[in-house]
Amino acid sequence: MSKQVRVRFAPSPTGPLHIGGVRTALFNYLFAKKNNGVFFLRIEDTDQNRFVPGAEEYIMEALEWLGISPDETIGKNEKFGPYKQSERKDLYKKYTELLINSGNAYYAFDTAEALDFQRKQHEEQGKTFIYNWHNREKLDTSLVISVEETAKRIAKGDDYVIRFKTPVDETLHLIDIIRGEVRFETNLLDDKVLFKSDGMPTYHLANIVDDHLMETSHVIRGEEWLPSMPLHVLLYRAFGWEAPQFAHLPLILKPIGNGKLSKRDGDKLGFPVFPLDWTDTSSMTKSMGYRENGFFPEAVINFLALLGWNDGTEKELFSLEELANSFDLNRVHKAGAKFDPEKNKWFNHQYLIQKNDSDLAKSFAPILTDKGISVSEIVLTKIVSLIKERANFVNEFWDLCEYFFVAPTSYDEKASKNWKTETPTLMQELISVLGEITDYTSLNIETIVKDWMTKNEIGMGKIMQPFRLSLVGALKGPHLFDIV
Numbered sequence: 001m002s003k004q005v006r007v008r009f010a011p012s013p014t015g016p017l018h019i020g021g022v023r024t025a026l027f028n029y030l031f032a033k034k035n036n037g038v039f040f041l042r043i044e045d046t047d048q049n050r051f052v053p054g055a056e057e058y059i060m061e062a063l064e065w066l067g068i069s070p071d072e073t074i075g076k077n078e079k080f081g082p083y084k085q086s087e088r089k090d091l092y093k094k095y096t097e098l099l100i101n102s103g104n105a106y107y108a109f110d111t112a113e114a115l116d117f118q119r120k121q122h123e124e125q126g127k128t129f130i131y132n133w134h135n136r137e138k139l140d141t142s143l144v145i146s147v148e149e150t151a152k153r154i155a156k157g158d159d160y161v162i163r164f165k166t167p168v169d170e171t172l173h174l175i176d177i178i179r180g181e182v183r184f185e186t187n188l189l190d191d192k193v194l195f196k197s198d199g200m201p202t203y204h205l206a207n208i209v210d211d212h213l214m215e216t217s218h219v220i221r222g223e224e225w226l227p228s229m230p231l232h233v234l235l236y237r238a239f240g241w242e243a244p245q246f247a248h249l250p251l252i253l254k255p256i257g258n259g260k261l262s263k264r265d266g267d268k269l270g271f272p273v274f275p276l277d278w279t280d281t282s283s284m285t286k287s288m289g290y291r292e293n294g295f296f297p298e299a300v301i302n303f304l305a306l307l308g309w310n311d312g313t314e315k316e317l318f319s320l321e322e323l324a325n326s327f328d329l330n331r332v333h334k335a336g337a338k339f340d341p342e343k344n345k346w347f348n349h350q351y352l353i354q355k356n357d358s359d360l361a362k363s364f365a366p367i368l369t370d371k372g373i374s375v376s377e378i379v380l381t382k383i384v385s386l387i388k389e390r391a392n393f394v395n396e397f398w399d400l401c402e403y404f405f406v407a408p409t410s411y412d413e414k415a416s417k418n419w420k421t422e423t424p425t426l427m428q429e430l431i432s433v434l435g436e437i438t439d440y441t442s443l444n445i446e447t448i449v450k451d452w453m454t455k456n457e458i459g460m461g462k463i464m465q466p467f468r469l470s471l472v473g474a475l476k477g478p479h480l481f482d483i484v
Helices: 019-034 055-066 089-101 112-124 147-156 203-213 223-239 263-269 297-305 320-326 341-354 357-370 377-390 394-404 423-435 442-455 460-472
Strands: 006-009 038-041 105-108 161-164 171-176 180-185 193-196 218-222 245-249 278-280 285-287
Touching: 006 019, 006 218, 019 038, 019 055, 019 218, 019 245, 019 297, 019 320, 038 055, 055 297, 089 105, 089 161, 089 193, 089 203, 089 223, 161 223, 171 223, 171 245, 180 223, 193 203, 203 223, 218 223, 223 245, 263 285, 297 320, 297 341, 341 377, 357 377, 357 394, 377 394, 423 442, 423 460, 442 460
Parallel strands: 006 038, 218 245
Antiparallel strands: 105 161, 161 193, 171 180, 278 285
């Protein structure tokens, strides 16, 4: 690559960061690190009507928690700042004027009522209204009124928008890194609004101008932006700028059925689709976050990286550094990737069992504290070592080991069939045997108890299952003598 790789994640602060957006950020991050480039975060807040307080801070905190913080952003290495579009709005007007002067854009004064009339008229004829080459010279635009009249109307305060003048009769042959060649007919494109009379640019103009000024080399974004690719390439051409390379990532699909993964899917099936908890202040509804649900950030990253990409091997567990070293956009799939909540948990389990027992004990300790239970770190670390293989999350530890702290008061009814008439007598004898042991290591206890059973010709089933039932309240848990 001839110039430095510079890629960006450019979310709008309209709510919590969806897991699909996280994956887009991750792929940009990995691509930058693989190519010794720069990953930067730009907040695209030109649509002030959809701005949600707290969303910007949420995005920053989520990326930091996940370990993929940008190299440049608001307040950090602002080489091409500001990194917030609302603070750059004075830049955009002059670029629309360049397009007007070069004949690549025009003023449109159509009222909302006039456009609504056009839409209804087209619907009555079974057609769809598209504002483009076939009608732009029949509508209220600077293409049909004089320069002087246009200037007068602007000075008078008439509402207007500036629209891009899409070329006619062209077939665009564009290259997407993931999808190869994609073709678009310009006659089917509409003349998108680039700038509004309130002084704010639309996404399309601001996005192109900022990517150019911030020297973005590659635009890696979701598949939903593929239809915008021809307009963006045409805008680069109209400005006389070199366009970045484009790569459109496949959708993350619902676990069940068809379509894009949504918050509703997570609510319905009980899994998070946001990195952190989020409370919608308008409805006071709370959405689950990965962090608060007990996921490790590295497990979330590993899982997301393999949604739509693989390195060509059977390997599934990657550190962030390994992902960066292996990442290749040419290995990103074209088809959508189905979200699998169980596989998501599996990844967390893999990272949990690799964790240091002492660290897990420290994470578990506050749960015990909330229950009024105090235990030494040494004991807790030992307990954690016995149960972690059975857990996906630290918050599952209590259900797996509460019998270590609180004697069971109820028993698994299905398991009670192992409790026979002679069982109480045998258990009393076992208590006596245990009471004489001084070396309470698991192996020694097991040896003594089994020797006693052999000597007295007592079958394993008469002791082991009732013994476990007495300690745990069910036929579950780690090795019986480790529990003892």
